[in-house]
Amino acid sequence: MTRTLEICVCTYRRPQVAETLASLMKLVQPDGYAVSVLVIDNDDEPSARDVVERIAQGAPFPLRYVHCPQGNISIARNGALTHSTAQLLAFIDDDEVAPSNWLVHLTQAMKTDQADVVLGPVEAVYPNGAPAWMQRTKIHATMPVWVDDQIITGYTCNVLIDMQSPALRDCRFDLSLGQTGGEDTAFFAKVVAAGGRIAFASDALLHETIPPNRVSFAWLLRRRYRMGQTHGRLVAEGGTSARLWAITMCKVAYCMGAALLQVADTGRRNKAILRGALHVGALSGLAGGVVLRQYGPDFTPK
Structure with missing residues (x-):
């Protein structure tokens, strides 16, 4: 069929x-x-x-x-x-x-x-x-x-x-x-x-x-941050807790630490920073922050 x-x-x-x-x-x-x-x-x-x-x-x-x-x-x-x-x-x-x-x-x-x-x-x-x-x-x-x-x-x-x-x-x-x-x-x-x-x-x-x-690190940072916001918003729909906030903040700290430890390796350092931006965005989403706009007739890409 x-x-x-x-x-x-x-x-x-x-x-x-x-x-x-x-x-x-x-x-x-x-x-x-x-x-x-x-x-x-x-x-x-x-x-x-x-x-x-x-x-x-x-x-x-x-x-x-x-x-x-x-x-x-x-x-x-x-x-x-x-x-x-x-x-x-x-x-x-x-x-x-x-x-x-x-x-x-x-x-x-x-x-x-x-x-x-x-x-x-x-x-x-x-x-x-x-x-x-x-x-x-x-x-x-x-x-x-x-x-x-x-x-x-x-x-x-x-x-x-x-x-x-x-x-x-x-x-x-x-x-x-x-x-x-x-x-x-x-x-x-x-x-x-x-x-x-x-x-x-x-x-x-x-x-x-x-x-x-x-082809820009700044664009990637915005992208990862917005992705984190979406994830945080979805999680927040099911309710938040002090433990969830603490875990997410620990993830941010871990990524920033990893970036510092790998500062000489551009690729690994930047990937760690971008991962950290994702978790910072998740914190924004959990808090109900304004989501970054990336689309529409009067939007200017950065």
Whole structure:
């Protein structure tokens, strides 16, 4: 029996979406799956329409465009959930490219592991002149977070979701996180809380070219701090305690100590500092601090 699978690309004023779609047009369709592509344009103006319609003319499978404006990524992601009727929904970012066997690996892992959600890794492609420590540590790469051998949340930059799973019923992306980030972390945490199982397909690799404004330690610090804020906010929903605060502060102190001890090794030192920034962000989230904004029509990337 053939299952329907739609790939969703949420885009916002990013010309690289043409490269993303070009890579999707070369995908091998897994046996037993009918593949289609859905582009959700989150710009106030339908700026990606012409690109999508041009590529759709020669597409090997259905490619359609939906305009979901307002500069809020959660609106775009919810638009995918609303406008797609496929049994399986994959997400890929509009600055990533996929190898031809991407979907094959994701679908195989979902079947083998009987999972509700399957994540794949994202490998960073650095521009010329990027700091050696970033390239060596691959600090921009995306991988799942395991706790006690279980993946406890996920991300939308490389994922396959079984929309027929009971754990996905009524799940939506939080609009309040749509301009700060962390909406995908919160979404998949709810899926796990509802009994959903997340698996990992190590071979389902995507590549993301890192733009110059992100080849920056300051950008990484903001990113890790915001990620910590999201984690702290999710934890705070279940209640906080003096012990939790103490543990988190100890983690901050440990990371700063590790950075001092490894000050001569740029990569290890910076990774320790970034880990510390994550825990400082968690403290902010526990305290209900204002979450850093990273998205929207009047946001200027730093």
